[in-house]
Each structure stands twice: as C-alpha cells, then as structure tokens.
Amino acid sequence: MPIVQIELLEGRTYEQKKAMVEKVTEAIMETAGAARENISIIIREMNKENYATAGQLAVDKNK
Amino acid sequence: MPIVQIELLEGRTYEQKKAMVEKVTEAIMETAGAARENISIIIREMNKENYATAGQLAVDKNK
Amino acid sequence: MPIVQIELLEGRTYEQKKAMVEKVTEAIMETAGAARENISIIIREMNKENYATAGQLAVDKNK
Amino acid sequence: MPIVQIELLEGRTYEQKKAMVEKVTEAIMETAGAARENISIIIREMNKENYATAGQLAVDKNK
Amino acid sequence: MPIVQIELLEGRTYEQKKAMVEKVTEAIMETAGAARENISIIIREMNKENYATAGQLAVDKNK
Amino acid sequence: MPIVQIELLEGRTYEQKKAMVEKVTEAIMETAGAARENISIIIREMNKENYATAGQLAVDKNK
Numbered sequence: 001m002p003i004v005q006i007e008l009l010e011g012r013t014y015e016q017k018k019a020m021v022e023k024v025t026e027a028i029m030e031t032a033g034a035a036r037e038n039i040s041i042i043i044r045e046m047n048k049e050n051y052a053t054a055g056q057l058a059v060d061k062n063k
Numbered sequence: 064m065p066i067v068q069i070e071l072l073e074g075r076t077y078e079q080k081k082a083m084v085e086k087v088t089e090a091i092m093e094t095a096g097a098a099r100e101n102i103s104i105i106i107r108e109m110n111k112e113n114y115a116t117a118g119q120l121a122v123d124k125n126k
Numbered sequence: 127m128p129i130v131q132i133e134l135l136e137g138r139t140y141e142q143k144k145a146m147v148e149k150v151t152e153a154i155m156e157t158a159g160a161a162r163e164n165i166s167i168i169i170r171e172m173n174k175e176n177y178a179t180a181g182q183l184a185v186d187k188n189k
Numbered sequence: 190m191p192i193v194q195i196e197l198l199e200g201r202t203y204e205q206k207k208a209m210v211e212k213v214t215e216a217i218m219e220t221a222g223a224a225r226e227n228i229s230i231i232i233r234e235m236n237k238e239n240y241a242t243a244g245q246l247a248v249d250k251n252k
Numbered sequence: 253m254p255i256v257q258i259e260l261l262e263g264r265t266y267e268q269k270k271a272m273v274e275k276v277t278e279a280i281m282e283t284a285g286a287a288r289e290n291i292s293i294i295i296r297e298m299n300k301e302n303y304a305t306a307g308q309l310a311v312d313k314n315k
Numbered sequence: 316m317p318i319v320q321i322e323l324l325e326g327r328t329y330e331q332k333k334a335m336v337e338k339v340t341e342a343i344m345e346t347a348g349a350a351r352e353n354i355s356i357i358i359r360e361m362n363k364e365n366y367a368t369a370g371q372l373a374v375d376k377n378k
Contacts, residue, residue, distance in 0.1 A: 001324055001366060001373075003255060003292065007105055008317035012347055014238055018246055020346035025244035027338035032327055036243045040255065040292070042196055043239040049077055050106040051316060054099045055088035057081055058316075064177060064184075065134035066318060066355065070231055072127055075158055083157035090149035095138055103318065103355070112203055113232040114127060117225045118214030120207055121127075129192060129229065133357055140301055144309055151307030162306045166192065166229070168259055169302040175329055176358040180351045181340035183333055190261055190303060190310075197254035201284055212279035220272035221264055240253060247253075266364055270372055277370035288369045294322055295365040 002028055003040045009058065010045035017043055065091055066103045072121065073108035080106060128154055129166045135184065136171035143169060191217055192229045198247065199234035206232055254280055255292045261310065262297035269295055317343055318355045324373065325360035332358055 004024060012020070021041045028034050048059035067087060075083070084104045091097055111122035130150060138146070147167045154160055174185035193213060201209070210230045217223055237248035256276060264272075273293045280286050300311035319339060327335070336356045343349050363374035 001292070001322070001361075001368075003294070003322040005320040005322075006317055006343070007319075008347060008349070014246075014248075016347055017238060018249065020343060021241035021246055022244045023342035023346050024339055025241070027342045028321070028335060031335035031338050032323060032331055034323070039243065040253070041241040042235060042255070043241075044107075044233075044235075045239065046105060046107075046316075049080060050108065052084035052088070052104040052106075053316075054102065055085045057077075057084055059077075060081065064172075064179075064355070065132055066357070067133075068131040069154070070127070070129040070131075071158060071160070079158055083154060086153035086157050087150055090153045091132070091146060094146035094149050095134060095142055097134070103316070105318070107233075109127075109231060112206060113234065115210035115214070115230040115232075116127075117228065118211045120203075120210055122203075123207065127229070129231070140309075140311075143301060144312065147304035147309055148307045151304070165306065166190070167304040168192070168298060169304075170296075170298075170359075171302065172357060172359075175332060176360065178336035178340070178356040178358075180354065181337045183329075183336055185329075186333065190259070190298075190305075192259040194257040194259075195254055195280070196256075197284060197286070205284055209280060209283040212283050213276055216275035216279045217258070217272060220275050221260060221268055223260070242253075266372075266374075269364060270375065273367035273372055274370045277367070291369065293367040294361060295367075296359075296361075297365065 001038055002032060002034050004028070005042045005044065007044045007046060009051060010047055064101055065095060065097050067091070068105045068107065070107045070109060072114060073110055127164055128158060128160050129168070130154070131168045131170065133170045133172060135177060136173055190227055191221060191223050192231070193217070194231045194233065196233045196235060198240060199236055253290055254284060254286050256280070257294045257296065259296045259298060261303060262299055316353055317347060317349050319343070320357045320359065322359045322361060324366060325362055
C-alpha cells in the first residue's frame with residue numbers, strides 16, 4: 001500500500017515506463033508519506049480498439 | 064468521469080466494440096446525465112484461461 | 127461475464143442508478159451478444175476529494 | 190458476486206491457474222458464505238516491464 | 253504481487269474478512285507459488301444499490 | 316487517458332491528496348508525454364479492515 005494502477009494507450013518505451021514508475025513513486029512518497037518499498041505500480045497498456053472517449057474508439061479518432 | 068471498465072472474453076469484432084462503446088455511452092448520458100465528452104470506456108479482453116466462474120476456468124467449461 | 131465497473135461522482139439517485147444499469151445491460155446485450163443474466167455491473171461512487179483531472183481535485187474546480 | 194481480480198506476473202501454467210481458481214473459490218465459499226456459482230475470478234497477467242515496486246520495474250530487479 | 257481485489261456485498265463481519273484473507277492467501281501461495289509476504293488483498297464492499305446482475309440492482313431483487 | 320487509480324489506506328488529509336494528484340499528474344506528463352488535461356486520477360481509500368498483506372488484515376498488524 002499504496003497500490004497504483006495506470007491505464008494508458010500502448011506505445012510507451014521501456015525507458016518511458018522506467019522513468020514513469022520512478023517519478024510516480026517519488027510523487028506518492030513525498031505527498032502521501034508512504035514508504036518507497038510499500039508502493040506497487042501496475043501498468044496496463046491498451047490498444048486503440050479497446051479505449052473510447054465520447055462514444056468513439058480511439059482507433060476511429062481523426063479518421 | 065464517468066469511467067467505465069468492461070471486462071469480457073476475447074473474440075468480439077471491431078464492429079461489435081465500436082457499437083458497444085457508442086451504445087454504453089448513450090445509456091450513461093441518458094440515465095446519469097453525464098456529458099458525452101466526459102465518458103471514458105476501457106475494454107479489457109480476457110482469454111478463457113484467465114476467467115473462472117464456480118471455481119472452473121472458462122476454457123474447461125463444456126469439456 | 128461481461129463484468130462492468132462504472133466509476134462516477136457521488137450524487138446520483140436510486141432511480142438514476144436503476145435506469146443506468148438497465149440501459150447499460152441492454153446496450154451490452156445488443157452489441158456484444160452477451161446474455162442478460164451473465165452481465166454484472168459494479169457502481170463505484172466517489173466524492174469530489176477523491177477524483178482529479180488535469181492535476182486538480184474535482185472539489186477544487188470552479189473555486 | 191463476489192468478483193475477484195487477481196493480478197500476477199505472467200508465467201503460471203494452465204494447471205496452476207486451474208488449481209488457483211478452484212482453491213480461491215473454495216476459500217471464499219467457506220469464509221464469506223458465498224455460493225460457488227456466484228463467484229467470478231479474473232486473472233490478469235503482467236509482464237515484468239509493467240509492474241514495479243519501490244520505484245523499480247520488476248524487469249530491472251536483480252540486474 | 254500477486255495483488256487480489258475482492259468485490260462483495262457489504263455485511264460480512266470482521267471475523268469473516270479475517271478468515272477470508274487468510275484462506276485466500278494460502279490458496280494463492282499453494283497454487284501459484286507466491287510468497288506469503290508478497291500477497292496483497294483489497295476488499296471492496298458494495299451496498300445493494302451499487303451492484304446489478306441481469307440489468308437489475310441487487311436492492312430490487314426479491315421485491 | 317492515462318487513467319490512474321490509487322488505492323491507499325484512509326487517513327490522508329485534503330492537502331495531501333491535493334498535492335498527490337498534482338505531483339502524480341506532473342510525473343506522468345513528464346515521463347509518458349501525456350497532456351495534463353487527459354490525465355484522470357481516482358483515489359480509493361480503504362479502512363484497515365479491508366486491506367491485507369501476508370494473509371493478515373492491516374487492522375491486526377502490531378496487535
């Protein structure tokens with residue numbers, strides 16, 4: 001605890017994900033006073049056919 | 064907001080998913096009074112080895 | 127299956143939630159071809175101190 | 190209901206998952222008094238690039 | 253890891269929840285080969301107005 | 316998108332949550348290249364009877 005789940009569209013590189021978990025962990029340590037080793041982060045990557053806003057799939061945006 | 068997460072077994076077509084996010088968005092707009100552009104939908108597809116009911120994996124049903 | 131999780135800000139009435147689960151169930155039946163009795167819906171209501179967009183808590187919007 | 194979501198690192202075999210859903214279902218039946226047919230379990234498998242603890246991706250542990 | 257999220261209708265006692273997390277942890281240790289200290293369990297309790305099956309809120313069943 | 320869900324034990328103040336969503340949003344903007352207005356954060360607070368590690372409820376730790 002805390003447990004963080006980050007849903008985002010697929011396509012980020014390994015380096016981006018590495019930096020993201022480090023920075024998000026620091027952000028939570030600093031503000032919520034949680035210990036570093038207690039923070040878990042799950043990244044869920046989605047393809048554009050599986051995410052929609054305003055009733056439209058991401059894959060159909062800008063067609 | 065609202066954020067909708069739909070877990071379902073893999074196998075739906077692009078057209079089915081396209082229609083589903085449109086209809087679910089309309090259903091929520093109509094009943095919860097949310098604005099179209101504020102509604103996000105995440106679809107998570109599972110294979111039959113990763114979903115179980117009554118203690119049995121879906122892949123083992125009807126064997 | 128399908129399992130739907132709907133996160134939204136607290137404040138909807140019982141009647142709104144009743145209509146929402148009915149309409150969302152119908153939307154999924156019609157488009158994903160799922161049987162009515164197989165569709166589960168979880169509604170999670172959040173207060174404005176527990177939801178943020180663009181780095182700002184909902185409770186702080188329009189202050 | 191109950192609905193169980195189990196996040197774990199990928200790599201378990203079909204037999205392990207089969208045994209896990211059976212045992213977890215029994216555990217919940219016994220302790221929460223839920224009926225077997227009402228218990229659903231979703232297994233989400235993650236690769237080591239998508240899970241982090243203490244600010245570090247699992248793929249980078251023990252490098 | 254593993255991280256378990258259990259959604260269930262409110263009303264279980266402290267003793268039931270205590271026994272449930274113990275038994276579910278053992279079930280996962282035994283079958284998925286996870287270490288006890290690595291297993292986290294989140295219990296989310298819902299009221300009957302926030303859970304629906306077959307398009308009907310749990311609070312409306314058996315009315 | 317991205318959508319972040321943060322599960323943590325209840326007890327953080329409004330100020331802590333305000334700072335946390337700001338810092339987590341910045342962390343994700345900087346590393347995943349997401350636009351500020353596209354980042355949503357859900358905070359779910361749990362009481363100690365609803366969270367367990369190593370088979371033991373948080374409320375029972377240090378008894």
